[in-house]
Amino acid sequence: MVRSLVLLLLLWRSAASQTRAIVYTTAESTSFRLTPTDTLMFKPTEPTSEGKVYVFADPRRTFQPFIGIGGALTDAAAETFAKLPAARQDELITAYYSTVPGIGYTLGRTNIHSCDFSSESYTYVTEGDKDLTSFSIAHDLRYRIPLIKRAMAASGNQLKLFASPWSPPAYMKDNNDMLHGGHLRPEYAHAWALYFAKFIASYRKEGVPVWGITIQNEPMATQKWESCVFQAADERDFLKHHLGPVMAQQGLLGNVNIIVWDHNRDLIIQRALAIFDDSAATKYAWGIGFHWYEDWSGGQQMYGNVALVSRLYPDKHILFTEGTPASFDSTAYGRWSLGEAYGRSMINDFNSGAEGWTDWNILLDERGGPNHVGNFCFAPIHADTRTGKLIYTNSYYYIGHFSKFIRPGARRMLASPSRSMLLSTAFVNQDGTVAVVVMNPTARGGPYSLVVGAASVEISSPPHSIQTVVFNGR
DSSP states (O other): OHHHHHHHHHHHHHHHHTOEEEEEEEETTSSOSSEEEEEEEOEEOOOOOTTSOEEEEEEEEEEEEOOEEEEEOOHHHHHHHHTSOHHHHHHHHHHHHOSSSSOOOOEEEEEESOOTTSSSOOOSSOTTOTTOTTOOOHHHHHTHHHHHHHHHHHTTSOOEEEEEESOOOGGGBTTSOSBSOOOBOGGGHHHHHHHHHHHHHHHHHTTOOOOEEESOSSTTOOOSSBOOOOOHHHHHHHIIIIIHHHHHHTTOBTTBEEEEEEEEGGGHHHHHHHHHTOHHHHTTOOEEEEESGGGTTSOOOOHHHHHHHHHHOTTSEEEEEEOOOSBOOTTOTTOHHHHHHHHHHHHHHHHTTOSEEEEEESEEETTSOOOTTSOOBOOSEEEETTTTEEEEOHHHHHHHHHHTTSOTTOEEEEEEESSTTOEEEEEEOTTSEEEEEEEEOSSOOEEEEEEETTEEEEEEEOSSEEEEEEEEOO
């Protein structure tokens, strides 16, 4: 028996010595941008020490599946894209949707008619058309659908596209305005549900399958742009009495996933309780989406609320549906905190149970638009439409540390740092490769030991950096 254990140990040591880890690094005050900075060999782990920093990972301990990572294909992104020279268009599509040399996006979000990131307010029907006989997506055929098709093709047709409305048409609302909040008039609830179905059918006819829909973008916000307020009971009742039945009648339910909430983490618990505890509503709901803007008033991002939804409703899916880090400032393309906002949120959201993560606009112009109400913001890549130049912020690279190496079908696995200076998450892909993401948001660098079972590698973490460690976990 003892000889057998010794033999197994010797065999394991031999196998461990042949397992290599490739470290990819993005770091402030360096040229590292998703750069392979080390190739290291796993070695048998030494006894742990209180004075060392560790990240413990275990591919045998797995959690939720992984859907993908991506960004929003809005009117603003599409209009800006159309202004680029052909070579820069090709570069942008490759940068986002190819895995080599790009970062492999597989999720996309788009708007159902106009949102703030459109050049104007518009709908797909003429004003007052309750029967929707005038419904047409002709507006989207000029810029938006061609961009979506380019993204689909570059992703190998792996792109999962979901769509969100910012507001019903003005005549369907009690304030007779697509902007400034208001509410859906009860007498138009069925027509509004049919509007979703017509959108999905129209996009499919143009060769763009819609994987999912959210019921209302930011349903608790009254904005100066397109917006509409749905209290929890309003959204629940619209889903169970109108949208769900219409989707079922149209043969769309099951092929198109309905996502509720689509707003911040702060009120996600109330919305989940209201909808998922109602048997007539929950049967139509695939899952719940959320944003990150609850900390704009100076508070903390409430990751624990997402984790609580995951524990309460393990049969429901959780998807991050929108985030952008700051109001636009053309002098701040190099601001390191832009990328760190993504890294911090993505690690915590995945560790809280999110299955996918969707950035806001994939591309904006040199003003942080176009935007018809002046609500300009950052994107991972900006285009200077005056020169045709693409400007990459470090957000692009931070997102890429996840999307490039964690592929659809992966499962989150155990990953835990021993010191608060580090944040970490990890996934094991279907092919057995493991991606461990380790972020250091502090000004202090130093070594850490990545421990996987009885093997480990020693890695140096630069200040203000993010690293992805890739190795074969089988």
